[in-house]
Amino acid sequence: MATTCNPCLPVSARAPGVPVSINARREVRFKCRFSVGSGELFAGDGRLFTLGISRRVQQRSLKLETSEQQRRSRVGPSTRNALLDETRSRFQEETQCSELAFCEDEEFLKESSAARAATRRHPHLLVGMMGSGKSTVGRGLAEALGYNFFDSDKLVEQAWGASVSEMFRADREQDFRNAEEDAIEWLCRLTHLVVATGGGAVIRHKNWDSMRHGITAWLDVPVDVLARRVVAVGCHSRPLLNTANDASEDAAYKKALARLTSIFNERCDMYRKSDVVVSLKEIAGARSIDVESITPTMIAIKVLEEIGEKLEREGRVY
Numbered sequence: 001m002a003t004t005c006n007p008c009l010p011v012s013a014r015a016p017g018v019p020v021s022i023n024a025r026r027e028v029r030f031k032c033r034f035s036v037g038s039g040e041l042f043a044g045d046g047r048l049f050t051l052g053i054s055r056r057v058q059q060r061s062l063k064l065e066t067s068e069q070q071r072r073s074r075v076g077p078s079t080r081n082a083l084l085d086e087t088r089s090r091f092q093e094e095t096q097c098s099e100l101a102f103c104e105d106e107e108f109l110k111e112s113s114a115a116r117a118a119t120r121r122h123p124h125l126l127v128g129m130m131g132s133g134k135s136t137v138g139r140g141l142a143e144a145l146g147y148n149f150f151d152s153d154k155l156v157e158q159a160w161g162a163s164v165s166e167m168f169r170a171d172r173e174q175d176f177r178n179a180e181e182d183a184i185e186w187l188c189r190l191t192h193l194v195v196a197t198g199g200g201a202v203i204r205h206k207n208w209d210s211m212r213h214g215i216t217a218w219l220d221v222p223v224d225v226l227a228r229r230v231v232a233v234g235c236h237s238r239p240l241l242n243t244a245n246d247a248s249e250d251a252a253y254k255k256a257l258a259r260l261t262s263i264f265n266e267r268c269d270m271y272r273k274s275d276v277v278v279s280l281k282e283i284a285g286a287r288s289i290d291v292e293s294i295t296p297t298m299i300a301i302k303v304l305e306e307i308g309e310k311l312e313r314e315g316r317v318y
């Protein structure tokens with residue numbers, strides 16, 4: 001028997017978990033309030049307990065909640081108490097916590113579901129220059145959180161039945177920007193999702209009004225790295241770079257670098273308006289590696305850490 005946590009993610013970054021429930025296999029799920037982590041604990045007979053670890057775990061105490069759903073599942077009081085006793089002793093053994101409290105009172109449940117509802121108001125929106133990794137990192141982030149992933153460019157393409165490049169080529173950039181605005185407004189009304197916005201989303205105030213319903217994270221990637229990435233995959237899907245006809249990769253790189261530098265200089269103040277900034281240079285410095293060696297997973301972890309810290313500073317739960 002052991003608690004199992006995703007070893008790739010730091011405590012503050014683990015998934016916030018699912019609502020408390022008992023499933024068809026009669027595995028009982030417990031979830032704690034102010035959860036900053038979760039683990040799984042197996043009872044001797046194969047039942048699975050999903051546990052949330054409270055911030056207070058550092059003070060050697062732990063709070064778990066059981067839910068109305070569990071009550072509805074017709075686990076009788078003696079079974080429930082036996083489960084709780086078993087969980088208590090096994091978890092105390094695991095965590096060396098001296099205090100462990102199970103809360104079942106209505107007030108606690110109301111409070112914790114309000115807290116969960118508050119976090120649900122926050123879609124995670126990745127902003128940044130084209131090629132900064134919003135889609136790549138966003139997908140991993142969504143997977144880690146158990147959220148849905150959306151790419152606003154893709155929604156626009158679906159709505160118009162044309163690719164972004166085709167729209168730009170047909171001189172319909174303004175139509176694209178309007179459709180992007182609608183897509184972002186719609187997405188920001190939803191919950192439990194990670195959105196990769198288009199690189200230019202930050203230029204419209206209306207998008208910021210929408211994005212304030214969520215949490216924005218800027219992936220700050222040096223322009224030379226961006227240029228290398230977009231040239232490597234081909235610039236056909238990035239109409240603003242206009243490098244399609246360049247004969248050599250070197251020529252395409254130089255043109256992309258110049259164009260990206262100028263776009264970055266125009267937009268950097270707007271990217272800085274984001275709730276959190278994830279700088280690849282900083283990650284590289286902290287890990288003593290070069291920027292090109294930073295993996296999307298490392299970036300996703302940093303995004304989660306930064307968002308977690310921001311919410312904590314503001315007294316909100318993740």
Ligand SMILES: Nc1ncnc2c1ncn2[C@@H]1O[C@H](COP(=O)(O)OP(=O)(O)O)[C@@H](O)[C@H]1O
Nearest residue numbers: 129130131132133134135136229233294295296
């Ligand atoms: N951390 C990374 N390291 C190396 N390549 C990356 C990294 N993040 C993204 N890429 C690559 O860079 C390209 C652009 O990434 P993408 O996620 O499409 O960026 P965006 O959505 O911001 O335009 C893709 O080919 C992707 O595989």
Ligand SMILES: O=C(O)C1=C[C@@H](OP(=O)(O)O)[C@@H](O)[C@H](O)C1
Nearest residue numbers: 129130131153164198199200239
């Ligand atoms: O920077 C921009 O203005 C744009 C970035 C692109 O998205 P990505 O950042 O996903 O490449 C796409 O929305 C469009 O080509 C415009």
